[in-house]
Structures are given as C-alpha cells and as structure tokens.
Amino acid sequence: MSLDPRGRSHPTYIAFILHRVSGLLLALFLPLHFWALGQAIHGEAALEGFLRWADNPLLKAAEWALVVLLALHLAGGLRVMALEFLGWRARQKDMVAASLGLAFAAGVLFLLNVG
Amino acid sequence: METLKAPETLKVRVWRGDAAGGEFAEYAVPARENQTVLDVVTEIQREIEPTLAYRFACRVGMCGSCAMEVNGRARWTCRTHVRRVARPGEVLELRPLANLPVIRDLATDMAPFFDKWARARGQFQPKDAGDGAVPDDFAVVPPESKARREADAGIECIGCGVCYASCDIVAWNPDYLGPAAMNRAWTLVNDVRDGARGARLEAVSGDAGCHSCHSTQSCTQHCPKNLDPSSAIAGLKRSLFWDSLLGRRG
Numbered sequence: 429m430s431l432d433p434r435g436r437s438h439p440t441y442i443a444f445i446l447h448r449v450s451g452l453l454l455a456l457f458l459p460l461h462f463w464a465l466g467q468a469i470h471g472e473a474a475l476e477g478f479l480r481w482a483d484n485p486l487l488k489a490a491e492w493a494l495v496v497l498l499a500l501h502l503a504g505g506l507r508v509m510a511l512e513f514l515g516w517r518a519r520q521k522d523m524v525a526a527s528l529g530l531a532f533a534a535g536v537l538f539l540l541n542v543g
Numbered sequence: 544m545e546t547l548k549a550p551e552t553l554k555v556r557v558w559r560g561d562a563a564g565g566e567f568a569e570y571a572v573p574a575r576e577n578q579t580v581l582d583v584v585t586e587i588q589r590e591i592e593p594t595l596a597y598r599f600a601c602r603v604g605m606c607g608s609c610a611m612e613v614n615g616r617a618r619w620t621c622r623t624h625v626r627r628v629a630r631p632g633e634v635l636e637l638r639p640l641a642n643l644p645v646i647r648d649l650a651t652d653m654a655p656f657f658d659k660w661a662r663a664r665g666q667f668q669p670k671d672a673g674d675g676a677v678p679d680d681f682a683v684v685p686p687e688s689k690a691r692r693e694a695d696a697g698i699e700c701i702g703c704g705v706c707y708a709s710c711d712i713v714a715w716n717p718d719y720l721g722p723a724a725m726n727r728a729w730t731l732v733n734d735v736r737d738g739a740r741g742a743r744l745e746a747v748s749g750d751a752g753c754h755s756c757h758s759t760q761s762c763t764q765h766c767p768k769n770l771d772p773s774s775a776i777a778g779l780k781r782s783l784f785w786d787s788l789l790g791r792r793g
Contacts, residue, residue: 436711440761444757511777
C-alpha cells in the first residue's frame with residue numbers, strides 16, 4: 429500500500445499519527461522506567477545515585493519530552509474516548525486542537541517548574 | 544506588475560494498466576478556464592487515446608461512478624475543477640480508486656465494495672413483516688427523534704467508494720467492511736422499523752468490523768456528500784459496548 433500524504437494531511441489524521449507515535453515511544457521508555465524503579469530494590473543508595481546522575485540538563489530535556497509525550501497520549505486518548513462514547517459529530521478539529529493545547533500546556537508547565 | 548499568462552496546455556499523468564500492473568502515461572490537453580477533471584479524462588479519451596478506460600454516467604454528482612484518485616486523493620472527478628486541485632503549470636495525476644481491484648486504467652471493480660454492504664447486513668428487514676412482505680400499516684417515525692436524526696445523517700450515501708478508497712484500515716485488512724457499509728448499517732440500526740438489529744451489530748463487530756476503526760476520519764474528511772461515516776462507526780462501537788456490558792447481545 430502507499431501512504432500518499434496528500435490524502436492524509438488533515439487534523440484528525442495527524443492526531444491519529446501523534447497518538448500512535450507517542451504511544452510507541454512511551455512503550456519503548458517503559459523498560460527503562462521499570463529498570464530505574466528496580467534500582468530501589470538494591471537499596472536507597474543505588475536509587476539515589478541513579479537519580480543524581482539523571483539530574484543533568486540532557487536528561488531533564490529528555491524528561492520534558494517524556495512529559496509532553498504522556499500528555500499527548502493522554503489527551504489524544506481522551507479525545508478518542510469522547511468521540512466514541514459521546515457521539516459528538518461536530519467540532520472534531522476543535523477537539524484535536526484542544527488535545528494538542530493540553531499537551532503543549534503540560535510541556536510549558538513542566539518547563540516553568542524545572543530547576 | 545506583469546500578469547502571468549495561463550499555460551496553454553495541461554499536463555496529465557494517467558495510470559494505465561490492469562490487474563497485473565501498469566504505469567503512468569503522460570498526455571497534454573488544452574488548459575481551459577473552466578474544466579472539470581472528468582472533462583480532462585474525456586478529452587484524452589476522445590482526442591488522444593481512445594483505448595483509455597474510465598467510468599462515468601451522470602456528470603453532475605448524483606451517480607457516484609466517476610470517482611478516481613486525483614493528485615493523491617479520492618474525489619468525484621465530475622465535481623472537481625482542475626484549478627481546485629492543480630495550480631497553473633502543475634501536473635494533474637490520475638489513478639484508479641485505491642483499495643479496489645483494477646479492471647483497466649481508471650476503472651475499478653466495485654464488487655468487493657458492494658459485497659461488504661451485504662456482509663454488514665445493509666438490507667432493510669421489516670420488523671413487522673418477515674421475508675420481504677409489506678407491513679400492514681405505515682410506520683410513524685417522528686423526524687425530531689434521536690434515532691431518526693442519526694439515520695437521516697447517513698442516508699444520503701450514493702455508494703461512490705471515495706471513503707472506502709481513502710480508508711487506511713481497508714488497505715491494511717482487505718476483509719475490513721469499510722466506512723460506507725458500516726455507515727449503512729448504522730442508519731439501519733437507528734431505523735425503528737427494522738428488525739435485524741442484533742444480527743446486524745453482530746455482523747459489524749470484530750476485527751473486520753467497527754472495532755478495527757482507528758478514527759483517522761479520512762472517510763469523513765473526503766466524503767463528497769459531507770457525510771460522517773466515522774461517527775457512524777463510533778455509534779456502532781458504542782451500541783456494541785453497551786449491549787455487551789448490559790448483556791443485551793443474544
């Protein structure tokens with residue numbers, strides 16, 4: 429099959445792609461997340477050491493990306509739930525905009541609280 | 544400022560071939576102030592390439608038979624002006640509808656599309672009279688009722704296949720019923736005179752049915768009648784969800 433972008437460049441398709449890609453990236457992050465939590469089993473010092481190492485700017489930027497991905501996926505999921513369970517026909521594009529707005533706001537909020 | 548003179552010819556790339564495969568052929572037709580894509584195809588067939596196969600009937604957006612892929616997007620060619628899809632000097636690219644077997648050139652075999660309407664139980668089954676018998680009396684269905692409004696929203700489909708050709712899920716899963724068949728099923732689920740609700744919901748559930756829809760809404764975006772098959776599919780999902788949860792499925 430072809431994935432010609434000319435028939436697919438509309439807001440709800442882009443929202444679908446963002447939802448999918450954010451979900452996949454979050455799934456890829458999960459093993460790392462569990463590994464970090466697993467450090468706690470080896471005692472407070474091991475976890476503390478990891479957390480101190482994670483406190484560098486590069487990791488902070490990655491953390492920001494993670495927060496944005498989570499917010500994107502959450503807001504996108506809520507949008508899909510709303511359109512499937514509430515049967516709203518109108519304003520689908522506004523719903524896409526609102527979910528993107530939520531993710532953006534979460535990203536900005538995180539940046540404001542960093543450091 | 545110097546006014547740009549419109550180019551005198553319109554370059555058109557037309558997919559030529561059959562089920563075994565094919566390639567694009569290039570043609571040049573006179574560019575006119577006012578021409579539809581169907582006018583262009585007709586001009587190519589009448590003046591340059593008599594063997595070009597395509598399909599049309601009404602030319603006024605009623606029959607739905609002239610749908611093709613125009614510059615990457617499924618459209619009715621009779622209702623699409625060239626200047627809406629190609630800027631002056633830009634090449635017009637025509638392909639047969641996606642997701643359907645090609646008969647030849649721009650003509651596709653619509654049989655799988657309509658077979659799926661039948662599989663989705665797209666036929667009305669009177670509640671009060673079985674086996675196609677005529678009911679004794681007229682049914683009164685208030686136009687303001689919710690079910691009637693849901694049915695009315697999808698009833699104008701003329702089966703052109705634009706939504707079906709625009710649907711990624713059909714491309715991924717050839718068994719998937721597609722937007723038009725499920726839009727039809729949803730109008731019947733909301734038809735209070737119909738007696739086959741349970742069997743119809745059963746027919747549209749599962750992997751080849753509504754549960755595979757990812758709500759990309761390309762069907763709704765591209766429907767030339769401005770219908771909303773995506774919402775119809777969401778309605779089917781919703782009905783199946785509540786029927787399953789409340790034990791209403793036989």
